[in-house]
Structure formats: C-alpha cells, structure tokens
Amino acid sequence: MILLTPDPLDAAALVAAVADPDHGGTATFIGTTRREGGAREVAELRYEAYEELAEAELAAIAAEAEARYGARVAVAHRVGAVAVGEPSVAVAASAGHRREAFAACRYAIDALKARAPIWKQTAYADGETGWIDGCAAPRPAAAGRPA
Amino acid sequence: MILLTPDPLDAAALVAAVADPDHGGTATFIGTTRREGGAREVAELRYEAYEELAEAELAAIAAEAEARYGARVAVAHRVGAVAVGEPSVAVAASAGHRREAFAACRYAIDALKARAPIWKQTAYADGETGWIDGCAAPRPAAAGRPA
Amino acid sequence: EEITVTVRLFASLREAAGADRVDVSLPAGTPVGAVWGHLPDPVRGVGLPDGARYALNHEWTLPGATLRDGDEVAVVLPVSGG
Amino acid sequence: EEITVTVRLFASLREAAGADRVDVSLPAGTPVGAVWGHLPDPVRGVGLPDGARYALNHEWTLPGATLRDGDEVAVVLPVSGG
Numbered sequence: 001m002i003l004l005t006p007d008p009l010d011a012a013a014l015v016a017a018v019a020d021p022d023h024g025g026t027a028t029f030i031g032t033t034r035r036e037g038g039a040r041e042v043a044e045l046r047y048e049a050y051e052e053l054a055e056a057e058l059a060a061i062a063a064e065a066e067a068r069y070g071a072r073v074a075v076a077h078r079v080g081a082v083a084v085g086e087p088s089v090a091v092a093a094s095a096g097h098r099r100e101a102f103a104a105c106r107y108a109i110d111a112l113k114a115r116a117p118i119w120k121q122t123a124y125a126d127g128e129t130g131w132i133d134g135c136a137a138p139r140p141a142a143a144g145r146p147a
Numbered sequence: 148m149i150l151l152t153p154d155p156l157d158a159a160a161l162v163a164a165v166a167d168p169d170h171g172g173t174a175t176f177i178g179t180t181r182r183e184g185g186a187r188e189v190a191e192l193r194y195e196a197y198e199e200l201a202e203a204e205l206a207a208i209a210a211e212a213e214a215r216y217g218a219r220v221a222v223a224h225r226v227g228a229v230a231v232g233e234p235s236v237a238v239a240a241s242a243g244h245r246r247e248a249f250a251a252c253r254y255a256i257d258a259l260k261a262r263a264p265i266w267k268q269t270a271y272a273d274g275e276t277g278w279i280d281g282c283a284a285p286r287p288a289a290a291g292r293p294a
Numbered sequence: 295e296e297i298t299v300t301v302r303l304f305a306s307l308r309e310a311a312g313a314d315r316v317d318v319s320l321p322a323g324t325p326v327g328a329v330w331g332h333l334p335d336p337v338r339g340v341g342l343p344d345g346a347r348y349a350l351n352h353e354w355t356l357p358g359a360t361l362r363d364g365d366e367v368a369v370v371l372p373v374s375g376g
Numbered sequence: 377e378e379i380t381v382t383v384r385l386f387a388s389l390r391e392a393a394g395a396d397r398v399d400v401s402l403p404a405g406t407p408v409g410a411v412w413g414h415l416p417d418p419v420r421g422v423g424l425p426d427g428a429r430y431a432l433n434h435e436w437t438l439p440g441a442t443l444r445d446g447d448e449v450a451v452v453l454p455v456s457g458g
Contacts, residue, residue, distance in 0.1 A: 011175075012159060021182040021232050027252075028158075028175040029245060031458050035168040047457065048386055050450055052434040054457075077457060085168050089458050098176060098256060105174075106249055109458065117431070117450075118457025119387040134425030134454035135388035178376050194375065195304055197368055199352040201375075224375060236376050256376065264349070264368075265375025266305040281343030281372035282306035 001074035002058045004049055009076050014092035018072040025098035027105035031089040033082050041125040044083045050117035051079075061111040071095040071104035077118060088120075148221035149205045151196055156223050161239035165219040172245035174252035178236040180229050188272040191230045197264035198226075208258040218242040218251035224265060235267075295322040297363035301329055302349075303337065305371055310336045320361065326350060327357025329367055345372040377404040379445035383411055384431075385419065387453055392418045402443060408432060409439025411449055427454040 001017035015026055036042045054077070062073040073093045082088045089112065093104035119133045148164035162173055183189045201224070209220040220240045229235045236259065240251035259265075266280045296319050308314050311334060318332045326348045330338065348355050349368040361367065378401050390396050393416060400414045408430045412420065430437050431450040443449065 011162065015158065015177060019179075019232065024179055024181040026177040026179065028177070029249070030162065030173040030175070031245070032166075032171055032173065034171040034243070048390070049457070050384065050386055050431070050452065053431050053436075053450065053452070056434065085166065096181070098178070098253075102176070102249065102253055106245075109245060113455075113458040115455065116457045117386070117452050117455055119453065120456040120458075121387070131387045131391075132456035133387040134427055135422050136425070195308070196375070197302065197304055197349070197370065200349050200354075200368065200370070203352065260373075260376040262373065263375045264304070264370050264373055266371065267374040267376075268305070278305040278309075279374035280305040280307075281345055282340050283343070 001076070002055060002062060003076040004051055004054055004058075004079055005076065006078065006080040009078060009087045009090045011087070011090050011092070014074040014076060014090050017074040018092045018094040020072055020094055023072065023094040023096055023101075025096075025101040026092060026094040027098070027101040028090065028092045029105050029109045030087045031109070032087050033084045035084050042084055042122055043125045044081050044123045045088060046081050046121040046123060047077070047079045047088060048119050048121070049077070049079050053117050057116045058112065061108050061115065064111070065093060065104040065107045068107065069093070069095055069100040069104040071100055073104055073108050075108055075112065077112070077116070148223070149202060149209060150223040151198055151201055151205075151226055152223065153225065153227040156225060156234045156237045158234070158237050158239070161221040161223060161237050164221040165239045165241040167219055167241055170219065170241040170243055170248075172243075172248040173239060173241040174245070174248040175237065175239045176252050176256045177234045178256070179234050180231045182231050189231055189269055190272045191228050191270045192235060193228050193268040193270060194224070194226045194235060195266050195268070196224070196226050200264050204263045205259065208255055208262065211258070212240060212251040212254045215254065216240070216242055216247040216251035218247055220251055220255050222255055222259065224259070224263070296320065297322050297324075297361060299329065299361050299363070299365045299367055301333060302366060302368035304369075306340050307337050307369060307371065310340045322363075324361050325357060326355055326359045326361060326367055329361065330369070342369070343372060346370060378402065379404050379406075379443060381411065381443050381445070381447045381449055383415060384448060384450035386450075388422050389419050389451060389453065392422045394418075404445075406443050407439060408437055408441045408443060408449055411443065412451065424451070425454060428452060
C-alpha cells in the first residue's frame with residue numbers, strides 16, 4: 001500500500017495492509033507536525049508532491065525495505081495542509097521478528113525523507129510562510145530579489 | 148497509559164495517549180501471534196500475568212524509556228487467549244524526533260519481553276499446549292514425571 | 295515459632311498446584327529462597343528452572359530476604375510475554 | 377532545429393513561475409541540465425540550489441541526458457517530505 005492523499009492518514013489501515021500470519025511484529029512510524037515551541041509558533045504545514053515520481057519512489061523504497069529485511073511495508077504521505085499535531089506521514093512494516101520490523105520501518109522513513117520528491121511549506125502562526133526546498137529566500141523578501 | 152487487558156488491543160488509543168504537540172514522531176510496535184509455519188501450526192496463545200507486579204514493571208519500563216529518550220511511552224498487553232494474527236502486545240512512543248521515538252519504543256518492547264512477569268502458553272492446532280516458562284516438561288509428559 | 299506465608303504460583307507451577315496460590319507454614323526467619331522446599335510435592339516435581347526470581351508483596355526481592363508472617367511471596371518463572 | 381519540452385516546477389520555483397509547468401523551446405540535443413537557463417526570468421531569479429536533481433518523463437535522470445521533443449522534465453529541488 002503506497003498512498004499520497006489529501007485526507008487524514010489511517011495508521012490502522014497501514015497496519016492491516018502489512019498483516020501476515022507468519023509475521024510476529026509490526027513497527028510503525030507516524031510523523032506529526034510539531035508546534036516547534038521556540039521563537040515562532042507553527043500553524044500548519046503544507047505538502048506538495050511531484051506525484052508521479054513520488055508514488056514511484058515510495059513504491060521503490062518499500063520494495064527495498066521488503067527485500068532487505070524480509071518485511072511487508074506500507075507507506076502513506078499527506079499532501080496539502082496538515083495542522084499541528086496531525087500525522088503527515090505514516091509507515092508500517094511487518095516481519096517475522098521485531099528486529100527486522102523496526103529496521104524495515106526505519107529504513108523506509110529515512111529513505112522517504114531523503115529521496116521522495118515531496119516538499120514542505122511551513123505556515124507560521126504570524127502568517128509568514130517558507131518552503132523547505134533549498135531555495136534561499138523567504139517569501140517576504142521575494143519582492144526585492146533580483147530577477 | 149499502562150494496560151493489562153483481556154480485550155483486543157487498540158493501537159490508536161496508545162498513539163493518542165502519547166500525543167504531544169512538541170513531539171514530531173511516534174513509533175509503535177505491535178506483536179502478533181504467529182502461525183509458526185514449521186512443523187506445528189499454532190491455534191492461539193494464552194497469556195497469564197502476575198498482574199500486580201506486571202503493571203508495576205510495565206510502568207517502570209515506560210518511565211525508564213521516557214527518561215532515557217525524552218519520550219512519552221504507553222504499553223498494553225493482552226491476558227488470556229489471543230488468536231493467531233491478533234495483537235498480544237502494543238507499545239507506542241512519541242518524542243521530538245524519530246530517532247528517539249524508535250529508540251524508546253524498542254527499549255520498552257525489549258525490556259517488556261525480558262522483565263515483565265507475563266507467561267505465554269502455546270496452544271497448537273493439534274490440541275497440545277505448552278507453557279514457555281523455563282519448566283522442562285511439556286504437558287503430555289506430566290503424568291510420567293517423578294513427583 | 296511458625297509463620298504462614300502465601301505463595302503465588304503461575305503457569306506450569308500453578309497448573310501443577312491446581313491453584314494460583316498456596317499457604318505454607320514455615321519457621322520464622324526462613325529466607326525467600328527456601329520457600330520452594332515447602333511447596334506441595336506436585337509443584338516441586340516440576341522443578342525450579344534456572345532464572346526463576348522472587349517477588350515479595352508485589353515487589354522484586356532476593357532469595358536471601360527474610361519472610362514474615364502474612365507475607366505474599368511469588369515464584370517468578372522465566373518470563374515469555376510479548 | 378527546435379524542440380519543445382514541458383518543465384515541471386514545484387515549491388519555490390512553482391510559485392515564482394506562477395504555474396506548475398512551463399513549455400520551453402530549445403535547440404535539439406540540449407541536455408537536461410541546460411534547461412534551467414531557458415526558464416522564465418522569475419524562476420531563474422530564485423536560483424537553482426545545490427542538490428537539485430532532474431527527472432525525465434517521471435523517472436530520475438542525470439543532467440547529461442539528451443532532451444527530445446515532447447519530453448517532460450522536472451527540476452527536483454532538495455526534498456523535505458516526512
């Protein structure tokens with residue numbers, strides 16, 4: 001199960017998708033938007049995906065984790081606005097034993113964060129926004145940026 | 148949230164119990180009864196707990212994981228009969244980042260398996276049963292065992 | 295002088311005893327680790343496995359701890375939860 | 377000889393372009409990595425960050441790959457999903 005969706009994530013559906021009577025352990029990871037506590041409070045995150053390639057990349061990551069650890073792996077990621085405290089990403093991995101289940105789950109979330117063509121825009125409580133995409137300038141400075 | 152229960156486990160309730168707006172990651176582990184594939188098919192497992200000490204030990208394990216990793220941890224374990232494919236144990240751990248969430252979850256399930264005074268009896272599809280408690284004799288041999 | 299303690303039994307030991315607890319009378323000053331020898335024959339017949347531990351009044355204890363009248367002691371077999 | 381390719385843009389580049397894709401005309405034989413120089417001024421003004429990669433027709437590709445007429449090329453900025 002590989003899913004990019006604007007709807008709330010259903011971790012139980014991911015767990016069910018990797019169920020196997022010969023698998024004794026299922027590890028999951030759920031990533032949620034943090035309030036960030038520090039200087040600026042976060043209101044929500046907005047996710048944008050290169051959907052065609054993101055789906056293929058998530059499927060490739062799941063297949064890699066499955067092959068390396070003898071696991072079954074499911075991955076879901078939100079697109080669009082995600083409020084503080086809501087899940088933006090969920091991974092489930094089942095395997096014969098817990099070591100492999102944890103390893104497959106960790107592999108998939110690490111690879112997703114490193115490779116999946118998905119971008120996060122932070123929307124702060126003060127109204128400002130900023131993409132996390134390697135581009136230097138925050139949006140308020142855009143007007144003064146040389147073309 | 149520390150729970151010993153004869154009822155089906157609710158992983159979503161554990162995840163909700165460790166929710167924290169400053170925690171960006173939640174790792175869970177769900178242990179399920181395996182069919183075992185090999186020589187003998189398993190029908191169900193039956194769990195027995197020394198309930199007073201098991202609840203205290205699970206609470207101690209959760210507190211240790213919380214202190215070590217800055218996490219919030221919830222643990223639930225079934226008692227009584229658990230069919231193949233059903234969860235017998237569930238752990239959820241949230242933390243600021245995924246490394247600590249995974250580490251706290253792994254710590255808690257490892258410590259639970261090593262320390263919690265809970266015992267498993269395997270009930271095979273062929274009708275035999277056997278406790279996993281360090282005592283040597285399987286039940287069918289009990290009649291011939293010297294007193 | 296005799297004391298009476300309750301011994302909690304689980305899993306194979308509970309089944310051998312046919313009960314999840316038995317009361318035993320012992321000399322005052324008996325250590326926790328000596329309670330095994332006072333259990334009913336069907337329980338002792340199972341054998342005490344390596345790795346068994348003890349709890350006293352719902353807390354972990356060591357075999358050398360001294361039992362008092364009315365104590366509840368548990369024989370905690372090697373665990374297998376999860 | 378000229379070819380036309382569609383360039384997919386995301387995040388900061390999409391906002392700078394005001395569109396999630398732009399069509400550009402290029403000389404035949406242009407490599408993927410040279411497409412940046414043909415993008416509209418507001419997009420090039422953002423700058424191409426270190427670590428950007430490319431995809432060609434929804435598969436990862438390298439900057440040296442040759443573009444053909446009708447290709448869809450994507451500028452994949454450093455990712456931040458999760």
